[in-house]
Every structure is written in C-alpha cells, then in structure tokens.
Amino acid sequence: MKRTTLPLHAIAWIVGAFILVPIVYALIGGFKSTDQLSVNPFGLPSPWNTGNYTDVLAEGSFWRQLWNSTFIAVLTTAVTVALSAMAAFVFARFAFRGRELLFTLFTAGLMFPFAVAILPIFVMLRTLNLLDNPWGVILVQAAFGLPLTIIILRGFFRSIPGEIEEAATLDGCGPFAFFWRILLPMARPALATVSVLAIVGSWNNFMLPLVVFSDELSWTLPLGIQQFQGQYSSDTSRILAYLVLAMVPALGFYALAERHLIGGLTAGATKG
Amino acid sequence: MTTVTRRPEAATLPAPARPPRKRGRGLLTIALFVLPALVLFLLLVVAPILVAIYASGFKWNGFGGLPTDFIGFDNFTRLFRSEIFTTDLWHLAVLVGLCVLVQLPLALGIAMLLNQRIRGRSLYRLIFFAPYVLSEVITAVLFSLILSPTSGLANEIIGIVGLESEWLSDPGTVLLSLFLVLTWKYFGFHMMIYLAGRQNIPEELIEAAKIDGAAGWKVFRHVTLPLLGPTIRISVFLSVIYTIQLFDLVWILTEGGPAHASETLAVTMFDVGFDRAQVGYASAISVVMFGLSLIFALGYQRFVMRRDLEGATTAMGDRR
Numbered sequence: 001m002k003r004t005t006l007p008l009h010a011i012a013w014i015v016g017a018f019i020l021v022p023i024v025y026a027l028i029g030g031f032k033s034t035d036q037l038s039v040n041p042f043g044l045p046s047p048w049n050t051g052n053y054t055d056v057l058a059e060g061s062f063w064r065q066l067w068n069s070t071f072i073a074v075l076t077t078a079v080t081v082a083l084s085a086m087a088a089f090v091f092a093r094f095a096f097r098g099r100e101l102l103f104t105l106f107t108a109g110l111m112f113p114f115a116v117a118i119l120p121i122f123v124m125l126r127t128l129n130l131l132d133n134p135w136g137v138i139l140v141q142a143a144f145g146l147p148l149t150i151i152i153l154r155g156f157f158r159s160i161p162g163e164i165e166e167a168a169t170l171d172g173c174g175p176f177a178f179f180w181r182i183l184l185p186m187a188r189p190a191l192a193t194v195s196v197l198a199i200v201g202s203w204n205n206f207m208l209p210l211v212v213f214s215d216e217l218s219w220t221l222p223l224g225i226q227q228f229q230g231q232y233s234s235d236t237s238r239i240l241a242y243l244v245l246a247m248v249p250a251l252g253f254y255a256l257a258e259r260h261l262i263g264g265l266t267a268g269a270t271k272g
Numbered sequence: 273m274t275t276v277t278r279r280p281e282a283a284t285l286p287a288p289a290r291p292p293r294k295r296g297r298g299l300l301t302i303a304l305f306v307l308p309a310l311v312l313f314l315l316l317v318v319a320p321i322l323v324a325i326y327a328s329g330f331k332w333n334g335f336g337g338l339p340t341d342f343i344g345f346d347n348f349t350r351l352f353r354s355e356i357f358t359t360d361l362w363h364l365a366v367l368v369g370l371c372v373l374v375q376l377p378l379a380l381g382i383a384m385l386l387n388q389r390i391r392g393r394s395l396y397r398l399i400f401f402a403p404y405v406l407s408e409v410i411t412a413v414l415f416s417l418i419l420s421p422t423s424g425l426a427n428e429i430i431g432i433v434g435l436e437s438e439w440l441s442d443p444g445t446v447l448l449s450l451f452l453v454l455t456w457k458y459f460g461f462h463m464m465i466y467l468a469g470r471q472n473i474p475e476e477l478i479e480a481a482k483i484d485g486a487a488g489w490k491v492f493r494h495v496t497l498p499l500l501g502p503t504i505r506i507s508v509f510l511s512v513i514y515t516i517q518l519f520d521l522v523w524i525l526t527e528g529g530p531a532h533a534s535e536t537l538a539v540t541m542f543d544v545g546f547d548r549a550q551v552g553y554a555s556a557i558s559v560v561m562f563g564l565s566l567i568f569a570l571g572y573q574r575f576v577m578r579r580d581l582e583g584a585t586t587a588m589g590d591r592r
Binding site for chain 2: 008009011012015016018019020021022023025026037038041042079083084086087089090091094096102105106109111112113114115116117118119120121122123124139140142143144146147150175176179200203204206207211221222225226229236239240243246247250251253254258261262265266
C-alpha cells in the first residue's frame with residue numbers, strides 16, 4: 001500500500017501547481033514593478049516593492065467597494081434567509097391545500113437562469129427608480145436566492161421531531177413563538193449554511209451590479225476590479241496587487257466557513 | 273410524503289401534530305409567513321421571465337411602459353437566421369462537450385485520488401476548491417493577464433519547451449483557453465461533489481468486491497462508478513445549465529471576441545439588449561436560453577435522472 005502513494009502525490013502536486021501558480025504569481029507579481037514583471041516573471045522580486053499594495057490601500061475607492069460589497073452581501077443574506085425561513089416553516093410543518101403546488105413553484109425557480117430575467121429586471125428597476133440604489137441589487141438577489149434556501153431549510157425543519165412541537169403547543173406556545181423561540185435556534189447549523197451560500201453568491205455577483213450601478217460611488221468589488229483593469233491596463237503589477245487584495249476577503253471567509261460552504265454547496269447540488 | 277413514523281403515542285394526544293389541527297387560525301399564519309417570500313419571488317423572478325417572453329414578440333427599445341409594436345415571431349426568425357446565434361450554439365456544444373469529456377473525468381479522477389489515505393489530502397482538498405470561492409471577475413482579470421500573448425505568464429511557461437500561443441486573441445484557440453480557465457475555476461467544485469458522493473458509498477461494498485478478487489480499476493469500474501451514477505448525473509446537469517448561461521468570464525476575458533469566436537448566448541443577449549437597446553430582439557435570445565434550460569432540465573430529469581429520483585432517494589423524489 002505504502003509504495004503506491006508516490007505517483008498519487010505526483011499527480012496531486014501537478015494539479016496543485018496548476019491551481020496555485022496563478023494565485024502565487026499574482027501575489028508575488030504585486031510586489032514587482034511592471035518592468036520587473038516582464039523581465040523576470042518567475043523569480044522573487046528584487047527589490048521587493050510594496051508600492052502597488054500600499055497605493056491601492058491608500059485609495060478610497062478600494063475601501064468603498066469593499067464596504068458596498070459587504071453592505072449588499074449582509075442585507076441580501078438577511079432578506080433571503082428571513083423570508084425563506086418563514087416560508088420553509090410553513091412548507092415543512094403546516095398542511096394546507098395547494099402547499100405542494102406552491103412549493104413546486106419555488107423549486108422551479110432553480111431552473112430559471114438569471115440572465116433570462118436581466119433585461120426586464122433592468123427595465124423594472126429603472127421604472128421604480130431603483131437604479132444606482134443598493135436595494136435594487138439586494139432585493140433581486142434575495143428573490144433569486146429563495147428557491148435553494150427554502151429547499152434546504154424545509155428539509156431541515158422537517159427533520160425536527162413533531163414531539164417537540166407538540167410539547168411546545170401543550171405548554172401554550174403558538175406557531176409564532178414556536179418558530180421564533182424553538183425552531184430557529186434549533187436550526188442554527190442550517191441557517192449558517194444557507195447564510196454562507198447567500199453571502200458568497202452576493203459577493204461574487206457581477207451581471208446584476210453591472211447593469212444596476214452606473215455611479216462609481218455604488219460599485220461593488222467585482223465592478224471595481226473590472227474598471228481598475230481598464231484604467232491601468234498597461235500597469236500589470238498594479239492590477240495584480242488589486243486582485244490579491246480583492247481575493248483576501250473571499251479566501252479569508254473560505255478559511256473560516258469552509259465546512260458550511262462545502263456542506264451547503266454539495267447539499268445544494270444534490271438537491272437542485 | 274409526510275413522515276408519520278416514530279409517533280406511537282400520537283393517538284393518545286388531543287390532536288396529531290401536523291395535518292388538520294391548524295386549519296382555522298392556521299390560514300392567517302400561513303399567509304403571513306409565505307406571502308413576503310411569494311410576493312418577492314413573483315415580482316422579481318416570475319414576472320421578469322414572463323415579461324421577457326412577452327417582449328420577445330415586439331420591436332422594443334425598453335422605454336415607455338410595456339411594448340406596443342407587435343411583430344409576431346420576427347425576432348425569432350431573425351435570430352434563427354443569424355450567424356452569431358448559430359456560432360453561439362456551437363460554442364455551447366463545444367464547451368459542454370469539453371466539460372463532460374475532460375473536466376468532469378479529471379475531477380472524478382482527482383476525487384478518487386483524494387479519497388485514498390494520502391498525506392495532506394485535506395490540504396489538497398482545500399487548495400483545489402479555493403478557485404471556486406473567487407469571483408468570476410477576479411478569475412477573468414487574473415487570466416486575462418496570465419494569458420496575454422505579449423507579456424503573460426502562460427507563454428513564459430510553455431516557452432520553456434519552445435511553444436507559444438495567442439491564447440484568447442486567436443479565434444482558433446480562444447475556446448480552448450476559455451475552457452482552461454473554466455477548468456481552473458470549477459473542477460474543484462465537481463471534485464467536492466464526487467467526494468461527497470463517494471463518502472456515501474458504504475465501505476463494505478468496496479471491501480466485498482476486493483474480497484471477491486476484484487482489484488483497483490475493476491472495483492472502480494464495476495462498483496464505485498455505478499454507485500456514483502446519481503452524483504455524476506447531477507454534476508453533468510449543473511455543468512450544462514451553467515454553460516447555457518455563461519456570461520461573466522467571457523464578458524471580461526473576450527467580450528465574445530475575437531470576431532465572435534467565443535461568444536455565448538448570454539453575451540449576445542447582453543450586447544444586443546444593453547449596448548444596442550434592441551430589447552425585443554434580446555428578449556427573444558433570453559427566451560431561447562430559457563427554453564434550452566427548461567427542455568434540457570425536464571428531458572434530463574425525465575430520461576437520465578429518472579432512476580435517481582425514485583426509489584432509494586425518497587427525500588429527493590418527495591420534492592418533485
């Protein structure tokens with residue numbers, strides 16, 4: 001058994017290099033000047049040049065975009081999870097006519113590609129004066145996040161034994177109190193999973209902010225990165241520094257929430 | 273459907289927990305809890321798609337309320353005759369083919385590898401999945417620099433063995449380059465799905481096959497692979513649905529160029545709808561994307577995933 005692991009390691013190393021080389025190239029390239037980068041693409045920087053990173057950090061626009069992305073991600077998550085939890089509660093624990101039909105309507109939402117709706121959404125947001133308004137992005141993202149969130153939460157709510165609800169009812173607990181004081185606290189792991197999915201989805205969204213935000217002040221990080229590339233197209237190492245700084249929150253979040261992220265994605269995938 | 277197991281004492285209680293009890297007062301509660309989600313969903317998901325379908329019958333620039341200049345199926349006949357549309361479909365087919373034949377088998381192979389007890393496998397897993405967490409914008413900008421024909425890292429690397437390529441600037445290599453980026457970003461995601469699927473296979477089955485004398489490849493081919501069937505079918509499904517609406521990466525890497533050689537349906541739709549304000553025509557493209565996804569999803573579930581949806585996975589069958 002032991003001797004066979006060497007080729008396995010070799011393959012894992014090659015794949016690992018394929019994944020890591022671009023990221024490491026960006027990280028180290030950010031410490032070079034663009035001239036250095038073209039003469040010496042592989043080696044370590046000499047001298048190490050922190051100017052690219054400090055310049056980006058000194059610019060207000062990077063921090064503003066970071067704030068905008070955070071603001072939109074947090075509110076998107078709050079709206080998605082709150083509305084989904086309420087709906088999932090009813091789908092999981094109430095019996096009423098049309099329940100399955102209504103639930104199927106939501107699950108069908110998984111098959112609606114976002115790109116299909118983008119034009120009418122743009123026209124609608126313009127009519128409602130929600131262009132260049134973060135709520136224009138937040139509400140649309142939340143609406144498209146509902147199907148998967150409802151499916152995951154409903155599954156979890158159904159797994160909570162009926163005895164608990166009976167006991168709560170006998171103790172005089174109404175449906176609201178049961179939902180708020182018993183179900184939600186018990187569902188914390190599931191809520192964490194769907195929240196992580198909503199945050200990542202919002203954080204990485206590009207198409208919707210692209211059409212909603214024309215004012216630079218409301219840009220999120222993805223828009224800022226795209227614009228920065230256009231603005232400094234000849235200054236490669238400066239763009240690399242910007243990219244690396246923009247990766248930090250996403251990779252940091254990944255390191256913290258890895259378990260929820262992977263659990264949620266694989267669960268989401270098998271439930272789609 | 274309802275889980276009525278493990279409640280032997282239910283008969284002695286005043287009322288069973290789920291069905292009829294909540295009727296009277298329940299209706300108001302139900303409405304209060306479902307309506308917010310339902311309203312948001314109908315308004316921002318269902319209505320826009322209906323509007324797109326409606327608008328595809330009109331010549332419309334997107335201004336002044338709903339469109340009025342009805343032209344029947346003209347947008348569609350124009351679309352079906354357009355060369356760009358045909359190449360969009362061809363690119364879709366090529367990318368789906370490459371994903372299914374190259375990217376997913378690679379992901380499956382790596383997943384099997386990481387399922388072995390090799391040292392550092394959780395670190396490998398962590399690294400391989402990392403690109404999935406980065407936005408498509410970061411990925412695209414990073415690779416537009418790396419694949420630059422004049423100063424990019426990619427040409428430096430293959431230059432070691434005396435090769436060079438125009439990558440994204442050559443119509444002949446642009447799709448392959450795009451696929452390379454897609455693989456960098458997404459194979460880790462599929463690998464994770466396969467790993468999760470593999471871990472659901474009882475180890476006794478694999479052991480039993482080994483005891484019966486099957487070795488390495490044979491165990492994989494005749495035991496592991498069939499048992500991974502549902503997982504693989506889902507990952508193919510996700511891959512196709514994703515590729516139909518592929519936009520961010522292409523938009524930033526190439527905007528569909530050079531000379532439409534990497535254009536996708538979503539890029540054409542975006543270009544026509546937002547940059548040229550032909551909203552009616554762009555809606556027709558949206559409708560085709562919607563139709564493709566829907567036909568594929570329904571057909572795939574009906575004919576390919578049927579076996580997975582009934583029987584063993586009742587939790588899934590439940591939902592359909």
